[in-house]
Amino acid sequence: MRESVILRGEGGVRARWRIVVADAHRLWRHTLRKVLEGFGAYCVVGEAASGEALLEQAERARPDLILTDAILPVLDGIETLKRLRDVVPVPRALVLSEIEDPEVVREAFAAGAIGYISKCEDLAVLRRALGAVCRGFSFLSPRVARGILEFAQEGAVGRRFGRKSIPLVELELLRFLAKGWSDKGIAAALGLGLEAVNYYRLDLLRRLSQMTPTSNPRL
Amino acid sequence: MGKIRVLLADDHTILRQGLRKILEADPAFEVVGEASDGREAVKKAEALKPDVVVMDISMPIMNGIEATRQIAKSLPKTKILVLTVHEDDQMAMEILNAGATGYLLKDAASEELIAAIRAVHRGDSYLSPSIAKRVIAQYLDFARGKVSPEEKPSDLTAREREILQLIAEGYSNKEIAQMLYISEKTVKTHRENIMRKLDLHSVAELVRYAIRRGIIQG
Known part of the structure; x- marks a missing residue:
């Protein structure tokens, strides 16, 4: 574990997870900074408005966690995650996006993300996601899980990715996550x-991220 | 002077709840409600009568343009500040025409959001600089009569525009009837009128029209 910021507050000494936030829109970045710092356990050590800026910030600040949109200008969020692996010892990455398309979620995990949350979830879900990912657990927000569940049960993919190839326990898990x-x-x-x-x-x-894009009936 | 009572309408809940925290850190503001689609925004605005509605454009069920039109009509004292990612002069013109008095891009800083809410509340207009430039250019085109016929506002009724978005989002006549508390037959009539007025002949054409006009996202 990389070194975290140590703060001496009224609660004694505690560590805060160091986060770089990447989103194309300034109001989103400001809001996330405010919200994350309000949670108490996090400290925003960098903001990036593009994929290139995210690479720079990650290299400079060496954060514990990257919170990024799936789409970023200049260099896309997912492409950036792939390149990050060459730049720094892989920090944990949580994707926060309005895109709930399972195909994009698949790409995000294949690129190294360990969590994915929809911008349409509420703050309590964001808080849970950060808590999980910082401790090294994976995370899927309910709306994203719902999308994958529908995707897994659809036509050709359903046959390939669906009931037969997903162990029952994982399908059950997906249903609970969706709820x-x-x-x-x-x-x-x-x-x-x-x-x-x-x-x-x-x-x-892993199953999702190993699927080939052509197995998506929408393509 | 009392607090400025604000209603926040955006389907991105994380942003909406975060903006509430930012606004409520300033004693001048009180967030009286939140809405995650245009229909909810209209309902809550009518019930809460806020001073200012902060309105996103791309929202499911009813987009911000239609919600603005309805709120401006029923609550003339309520000011509407658009908060959007769309740096698009057509869309800005359309929603300003529908009754919004501010248009702020989501690339603004949080201080600018606060300034913009104060401005529209005072009765001033507020436009993000890059949008102001485009809107002025667009206005001059209007003034010189250089508007292509296709982009003229359609003569659909409020109900027809509402139903147009729902059809484009893939809802069936039955589902639309249930949502709007009207009969399926009425929905069918509206659907036929929409197609006739816009000279469209299939749902695919209707979806393309809705995307082109920013009624739904492509």
């Missing part, structure tokens, strides 16, 4: 440990 259940709740409902929930989610995302 917005927490990992703890899912673990209890499925009679699993938290680590197992994380394992199955990663395995599911």
Whole structure:
């Protein structure tokens, strides 16, 4: 684990996760900075308005986490994630985007993201996502999970990616995620440990990210 | 003077809830409500009578242009500040024409949002600089009569525009009837009138029209 910012506050010494935020729109960046710092556990150490700026900021600030949109100007968010791996020891990346298309989600995970959250979720979901990803757990927000669930059950992909090729436990997991259940709740409902929930989610995302783009019926 | 009462309408909940925090950190503002689509914005505006509505354009069910039109009509004292990613003069002209008095791009700083809300609340207009330039150029084109016939505002009724978006979003007559509390037959009549007025002959043509006019996103 890289060094984190240590703050001496009323609660004694505590570490804050260092985050670089990337979004094309300044109001989004300002708002995320305000929100993240309001959560208490995070410190925004850089802002980027383009993919190129994100690479620079990541190299300079060496953050614990990158919070980025899937689409960025100049160099796209997903392409940037791929290149990041060459630039710095891979920081954890959480994608925050209005795009909920499973194909883009697939690309994001293939590029190295470990979490994906829709801009249409609420702040409580963002808080959960940050908590999970900073601790090294994967994350899928309910709306994104819902998209993947529909995708997995659709026509040709359903046959390829769907019921037959997804173990039942992972399909169950996806259903719970789509309903917005927490990992703890899912673990209890499925009679699993938290680590197992994380394992199955990663395995599911691995299946998704290994799919070839041509297996998407929309292409 | 009392607080400026604000309604926030944006389908990006994280931004909406974050903006609420930013505005409420300033004692001059009170966020009285939030809406995640245009229909909800119209309903909440009518119930809460805010001083200012901060309105996104691209929203599901009913877009911000239509919601602006309806709020401006029923609540003439409520000011509408558009907050959008669209750096598009056609769209700016259309929503200003619908009754908005401010047009701010999401690339603005949070301080600029606060300044813009104050400005429209005072009764002034507020345009992001890059949009002001385009709107003026567009206005001059209008003034010189250089507007292509296709881009003239259509003569659809408010109800027809509402239904046009829902059809373009893929809802069936039955679903639209349930959403608007009208009969399926009425929806069918509206649908026929829309097609006739716009001279469209298929749903595909209708979707293309809706994308071109910014009614839905492509």
